[in-house]
Amino acid sequence: MDALPDGVVQHILSQLSNARDVAACAAVARCWRDCMPFLPSLYFPRGAFESVGVGPASAVAAADDVIGRMVDAAARLEELVVYCPFSASLLPHWLAARAATLRVLELRVESAADDKSGHLDSIGVATSLEELRLWALRMTRAPAWGQMERLRVLEVVGAVLEDAAVNGAVAACPNLTDLALLGCECAGEAVISLAHLERCRLDFVGSGNTSLRFAAPRVSSLEVQGFSLIYLQGGNRLKHLTISKNTGTVRR
Numbered sequence: 365m366d367a368l369p370d371g372v373v374q375h376i377l378s379q380l381s382n383a384r385d386v387a388a389c390a391a392v393a394r395c396w397r398d399c400m401p402f403l404p405s406l407y408f409p410r411g412a413f414e415s416v417g418v419g420p421a422s423a424v425a426a427a428d429d430v431i432g433r434m435v436d437a438a439a440r441l442e443e444l445v446v447y448c449p450f451s452a453s454l455l456p457h458w459l460a461a462r463a464a465t466l467r468v469l470e471l472r473v474e475s476a477a478d479d480k481s482g483h484l485d486s487i488g489v490a491t492s493l494e495e496l497r498l499w500a501l502r503m504t505r506a507p508a509w510g511q512m513e514r515l516r517v518l519e520v521v522g523a524v525l526e527d528a529a530v531n532g533a534v535a536a537c538p539n540l541t542d543l544a545l546l547g548c549e550c551a552g553e554a555v556i557s558l559a560h561l562e563r564c565r566l567d568f569v570g571s572g573n574t575s576l577r578f579a580a581p582r583v584s585s586l587e588v589q590g591f592s593l594i595y596l597q598g599g600n601r602l603k604h605l606t607i608s609k610n611t612g613t614v615r616r
Contacts, residue, residue, distance in 0.1 A: 562585070
C-alpha cells in the first residue's frame, strides 16, 4: 500500500461512495485517511447504523456523529446521499461546511419529516446544487431557499405538502429542466411556471381536490396524475403527454 503513488490512491478512493467502504479503507492505512479530503461522493444507506441491540435513538446518534465527521473531512465533496435516519438539526452544519462544492444532494428525511423547526431551509445555503432529491418529508410552508439558480433537477417523493410549499419550492428553482413530484399528498392549487422545464412528472395522491396551473414553453414530456382540474398554457414542444386517473377537466 505504501508503494502506491498518492495519485493512484486518491483515484481508487474516488471510486468509492458507500460510507461503510470508505470507513473500512480509512482504517487500513494512514494514506487512505489522508485521501478523505479528495472524496467526491458519500452514500449512507438506510440500515448503515442498525445492529442487534441498538435502538433507534442510538442509531440516529451514531449516524449524526459519523456523517458529521466524514462530511467535515471530505473537503471536495460533490455528492451527498443520506438514506439512514439522522437529526435534521445537524443538516445546516453539514451543508454549510460543503456549500461551495456540493452539486448533488439526496435526503430521506422521514426521521424528521415534520419540519417545524425549518432545518430544511438550510438547503438554500448550498447555492452550487444542481440536483436535489427529497424523500418522505412533510412541509407545510414555502421553504426559505432563496433563489437556487443552478438547480436543474428537483425530485420530491412520498411527501405530504401544502400547496404553498409546492409553489414556493418550484418558484425558488427558476432554471429547472427536470421536475418530479411523485406519490405526494397535496390539496389546493399547484402552480408551476418554469421557462426552462423540459421533463415533468406529477403524481399526486390523496383527496383528489388539487388543481394544476402549468406553464412551461419548453416542456417536451409531461406526465400528470391525481388532479381534479388542469390548466395548460403553451406546450407547443410536447412530444409525450400522459394524463391518468384524472376525474376532472383539462383546459388550455
